[in-house]
Amino acid sequence: MAELPDLETLRIGIERIDAEILDALRRRMDLADDIARTKLAAASPLRDPTREDLVLRKVREAATSHGLDPHEIERIYRLIMDMSVARQQSLIQRLDTTPLRVGYPGIEGSYSHIAARQRYTGRPGGVLLNGFETAREVLDSLRRGELDLALLPIENTSAGSVSETYDLLADGGVTIIGELLSQVDHRLLGLPGARLEDLRTVLSHPQALAQCEAFLRKVPWIRPLPESDTSGAALKVRERHDPTVAAIASETAAQRFGLQVLVRDIQQASGDYTRFVELAREATPVPPDVPCKTTLTIVLEHRPGTLGQVLTALAQRGVNVAKLESRPIPGQPWEYRFYLDLEGHAASASMVAALQDLEPLTSAMRVLGTYPRAGSEHG
Structure with a gap:
């Protein structure tokens, strides 16, 4: 032994x-x-x-x-x-320079993440991106001071407004300090070797499904199912390992999760863009010579023709309305909150006079932010 x-x-x-x-x-x-x-x-x-x-x-x-x-x-x-x-x-x-903490809805590879990288990559001092499951979680974290900025989608050129973002803005505690336009290029993603004719289910965010409605009508054997995030949908395809399940997501998501692009550019319009708003707890000064927007939320006095009077008052002051959106007020049936994107600075003489004209027509009014128009950011 x-x-x-x-x-x-x-x-x-x-x-x-x-x-x-x-x-x-x-x-x-x-x-x-x-x-x-x-x-x-x-x-x-x-x-x-x-x-x-x-x-x-x-x-x-x-x-x-x-x-x-x-x-x-x-x-x-x-x-x-x-x-x-x-x-x-x-x-x-x-670090000598503190990195910016930015939150967005979705995981890495989502369109919100792609937009955030587009906006902040190369920033001196660096950027710390944080993905959240929902837009509400993003804003809650921003309000608690755990983030410096939030980036949320607010409208798309083919699918229209993102209602959730408008409703969250009504809760207050944040201000819009910028906007970003990001081009959307949807891909149909499946497991390697999957075939279009064998698919039975496609997963994606409801907005993405709406943006690809025309394509989905051409493949009626595929049933669309909504998910909270496009990149998350791609991850589920990878995890399920089912060749009959696909996702609508980005090329980045395909590369990240090892999926095959089955069909490219399936959105309805070739020039499809999503507009994102950049949010902070405090407003950022905008020089008066920078082309900008002012976003306003109002609740109208309950009288016939009040909305028409609001639009007339703005027109008389030379203030152009770039967008008008209405959302129901929770707990108040058939009453609505209106959101207006106005061209101009909130501190300009015409805008100040216009807002004064609106006061007697509204029961509530709040400026959500003045910010540079996309493509005209200063600094």
């Missing part, structure tokens, strides 16, 4: 392996710092749940192949991931 090594020798061997593990963890944390800097420069979210799930799945598989308990190894790696995120957050707090 072979002689067993003495206990001290075994302990020295374990200490040597522990040192190797600690050295590997240090190198992993160093890489986490580099990842944080890269994400800030590229306006990518700090935490990536999809990526984390993929890493954990690979770790469980590797643990099994090494004869280790996959559940215990997963528990250890979750702690390591939390250490990495904490390390990245600590680095951000130590």
Whole structure:
């Protein structure tokens, strides 16, 4: 029978392996710092749940192949991931310039995320993007001071207004400080090898389904089902691994989740754009020489012809109405709140006079923000 090594020798061997593990963890944390800097420069979210799930799945598989308990190894790696995120957050707090914290609805690869990257990538000091499941969660986080800005879709050139955003703006506590126009290019995404004729279900956000209505009429064997987010719909296609299920989402989502583009440009209009509003807790000054908009919300006095009087009063003051939207007031049947996008600065003489003219015609009036028109941002 072979002689067993003495206990001290075994302990020295374990200490040597522990040192190797600690050295590997240090190198992993160093890489986490580099990842944080890269994400800030590229306006990518700090935490990536999809990526984390993929890493954990690979770790469980590797643990099994090494004869280790996959559940215990997963528990250890979750702690390591939390250490990495904490390390990245600590680095951000130590930066000379504080990165901007921006929230948007959806996950990485969603159109809101693409628009956020379009607007903030390359910003000095970096940007920390945060995706939320719903627009309400985004604004709640902004109001609590956990975000500096929020970016929400408010209308689309083919599907019309995003009612949820208008309703959330009525809750107050935020102001519009900017707008962004982002082109929409919808793709029909399926699993690799999937065929259009075999599809039975397509998942996407209701707005995306509306924007692709003409295409969907041509494929009546495919049933559309709404999801809260386009990129989230693509993720579900990947997870379900069902070749009869597809998603309407972006090219970025296809690349991110390893899906195949079955049909390109399926939106109704070739020049399809979504307008996003940028929101903050406090207004940002806009120089008077910058072309801008002022968004207003009003509740009219309950008298016949009041809306016509409002529009006439604005026209007489030379204020152009770029958009008029109405939304029902909760708890007040058949009463409506109106949103008006007006061309001009709230502090201009014509706008000040126009708003004074509107006061006797309204029971409530609030300026939601004055901000540069898309393409005319200053600075």
